[in-house]
Amino acid sequence: MARVGAELRRQDFVKATVKVIAEHGVANATTRRIAAAAGCPLASLHYVFRTKDELLYAVYESLFSLPQQSLDQVPAGTTASETAAGMLRQVVNWFSTNPDLARAQSELFIWAMRNRPEMASKIYSVSTEATEHALERAVGEQLDETALKAISRLLIQLFDGLLVAWSAHGDLERLHAETETACRALALLVEQH
Known part of the structure; x- marks a missing residue:
């Protein structure tokens, strides 16, 4: 053997x-x-x-890289707001085509917040930084550092909220409609910067 x-x-x-x-x-x-x-x-x-924590962190690292890879595939739009909206659509598309992976990632983060706050803090920091870098690569110098941080955080919050809502209602058509609403809100924030 x-x-x-x-x-x-x-x-x-x-x-x-x-x-x-x-x-x-x-x-x-x-x-x-x-x-x-x-x-x-x-x-x-x-x-x-x-340890089980070591295993759970390895799982989170493997799950985290998947939606982040989808951010790297977003073609730059003509404006920063179009690009940011495209990034959100891309991540939503990733989780709607990989629901088990997305739910496991969300479940693991919520568990970490309750049971391992230091792990949750590390996970959030890594995801925020990676999202900032992806956004910066996509929009170039159209946004300053303050705007990059604010927009990246909002991208993560919208992603998390859309995932939770979709996990509850399971309606793909509704998910797409809610994503477009979220994209408009994101575009308004980007345009303010």
Whole structure:
């Protein structure tokens, strides 16, 4: 029987954890359930991840990079407001086509706020910084640093709010309508800067 390397096993556990969180929530994502979902012995999980927190942070890092990659694919609009709105549409498109990943990411962040505030703070800082960089790359020098920070934070807040609303109502058509309303609000903020 061939041995599986630690990095491959790590990826298996991260994928299994996403699946378990999406199905059962973070509170019910036991290491035993995660190991079973990965088809691996529990001892393997504890060999690859020393603590459950280490595993959860690895999951968040893997989930965080996915919507951020979609931000990098937004073509620059003719104005900063069009570009920012395009970024929001792109992220909403990502989570509507990857609902389990998006729900797991949201669930994990809410869990971290309650149980590991330092992890939640780190996660928020990293996501804010990454969003600022993506926006800056897309709009160039059209916005100053203060505007970049404000707009990036609003992008994250709109994304989170739209995800929570869509998770509750599940109506894709309504999600798109609400996204367009959010894009208009975002465009107004950008135009003020």
